[in-house]
Amino acid sequence: MRKKETPLYQSFTPINTTVRLCQGCDLPVQSLELSCGNNAYCPRCGTQLSRGGSPSLSGNLALAITSLLLFIPAFSFPFISIHLLGVTFSATVPEGAWNLMRHGFPLLSILVLFCSVIAPVVLCAALVLCHFALRNHWFSGMKLGTTIIYRLKPWAMIDVFLVSVAVACFKLNDYADIIVGPALYALIVLQVLCVMLISRVSLRRYWEAWRPEHTFEHQSKERHCIACHLSQPLGTHCQRCHQPLHYRKPRSLERTLAYLLAASVAIFPANLIPISILITNGQRLEDTIYSGVVSLFNSQMPGIAIIIFVASILVPMAKILGLGYLLLCAHWRKEGFQRQRMKIYFVVKLIGKWSMLDLFVISIMLTLVDRGQILDFVPGLGAVAFGLVVFLTLLATESLDSRLLWDSHPDSPIHSRSINER
Template sequence: MFQSFTPLNDKVRLCQGCDLPIRVQQELPYGKNAYCPRCGTQLSRGGSPSLSGNLALAITCLLLFIPAFIFPFISIHLLGVTFSATVPEGAWNLMSHGFPLLSLLVLFCSVIAPIVLCAALVVCHLALHKHWFTGMKLGTTIIYRLKPWAMIDVFLVSVAVACFKLKDYSDIIVGPALYALIVLQLLSVLLISRVSLRRYWEAWRPEHTFEHQSKERHCIYCHLSQPVGTHCQRCHQPLHHRKPRSLERTLAYLLAASLAIFPANLIPISILITNGQRLEDTIYSGVISLFNSQMPGIAIIIFVASILVPMAKILGLGYLLVCAHWRKERFQRQRMKIYFVVKVIGKWSMLDLFVISIMLTLVDRGQILDFVPGIGAIAFGLVVFLTLLATESLDSRLLWDNHPNSPTSGRSINER
């Protein structure tokens, strides 16, 4: 364990990635970012992005949700009949076809999480204006929890994949909501990249107003470094040395995902009926059929998102768990890079589930072209859900607990 030191203690902060005490430069110039010199975790961004700019983006996104989710984003013309799809319809159709849990997962990631995240940001600004602590705590907690689950960008890619799959069977018509979705995706990505919960809590009460003689705990919600206690002195969230039962919960999620990945890959995930032929596709056979249909780009996207990414997450998290449990002392920086990669790629496993929901909405039952999900989709949904939970439950600081005292303790943060 690294111990906090007293000189210039008001300028010391514990790294949220590895708990290294670092002397913090209060203001970085625009374009410069602060990174931990040991684990590479980004600590702060340069410049002073306006919080009111975040509010403007959040309100704009909330307004865009109306046309993006109410109007059709795509339609197909088949045998003289036009079928349209809205974003929520895919989830409702999964529900009506006997896949309620899969429906809830698709609805949550594509609709509920993005809307609630933007609304929570508005609540944070209202709380700052009214000095409303409960609203501030609720809003920042929701943002912290929902950031990994807002997947509008993944949904947009799935729309493109579904269009390529259907272009040989029907005419594709772009709906007005697709343009709103594209703008919404750009603004939401910009908003998520700008939002820093530390900046909001600094606006609520700056860190320098706390007179701490030691800093041995780091709050994962508001990023205040402080002495040992049961609750954070600023946001009043429970304060722990490490996430409670992090290794046990991560292992449980990972074992369950490892069991589910076998039926997810062996049992058909989709069933397409065309011209009287019933075509049952597993994930792998679907990739092969896309290659045979002269769509190598889409085949590669599906292969990476639905086969490589889940396997990489399971293997990567398993390796990190073993290293954290046995307190391996070498290659810790490399393991941290694996952790960062796993967090970034995790959400892209949802792509195939979004494609299934879009196909189910556009290709009605009873037509010459018919589509239904296979039982393998349930297992694949479990893999996606469990690996996302495993990633969020793993505390990266456990990878560094056995690191010897470093001479870089207290050094100024790197600027890149």
């Protein structure tokens, strides 16, 4: 059954302990008691503010420990094998990154290894650290664990890697026999657990367990901490988590613009230069992203072709155009349609990681097919440019402060101040 998604927060003047600022638009809202199955959303921008019920934090711990245990077989044993020329070749998850390094693509290797192995493992370990810190009232451990979770959430891409395995299997099906390895089953379970874990984890719940917001008894709330979600008076550091406190993310527009311009430049070689080179029966086949999509259509694999087209062509372009539009609106403080712009922002954040799919496919293909015999596979220089596009657009999304989109709203203090100055 679909959870109810009605806005259960009310606009309010920030003068008591039941009020907090929306992390999406800085609107003061008064919290209400939520029953299980209900979620609270900001009535102005639609940002999720709280979840109903009281999901057990120990449930998160169980999921994190189980995931850490599953990482051992998932990353140690072959997840897929092919039978080629009478010989069986196997691939493990870390081997893809290692082969990229061996072929002279160190930056791609680091990116693939970080998103497929390091980020999800460290994320689960940080969650265990948070529980240990809560149990022992260890502030430094709590701060470190929540900071790691906040930073790594967008980079843990086990689900994207699993889809890339399916795409690679369809691509290789015409050249070799596919054999499913034992680690694939562990990866499937791991993907389910990681998605559940990421959707359940709320840093605000952990900091509320550390020290509830109502114990601070603030009479004015003019700053919102993006790390622990405590609304509080003016200050240089958060009173709960001690992170630097800013009215908006420092240099948000400048950093977002820099990342976006670099990604816009890199997207041209990413689409024009071959991203992969397949040598079969002495014939050299160089594929750009677009030609690879066309060849998949010609090979009667329209489903995989659509997935690659959406993830590798449509999503990067949509991210650049969407972020560029939001950046211009925030810079010029355009009034009206802020709610629609927030929807664009949410969509950009949601689809961002799926651009990594093509890079994961390349790492898998390189591990299985790079045999220097009748069938050989190497990445093209276009893969480097595409990796830059993925990396830079993810950074641009994280650096953009959505609250800047609301500074032109009539209720915004900045907007009111500018009106009074005219």
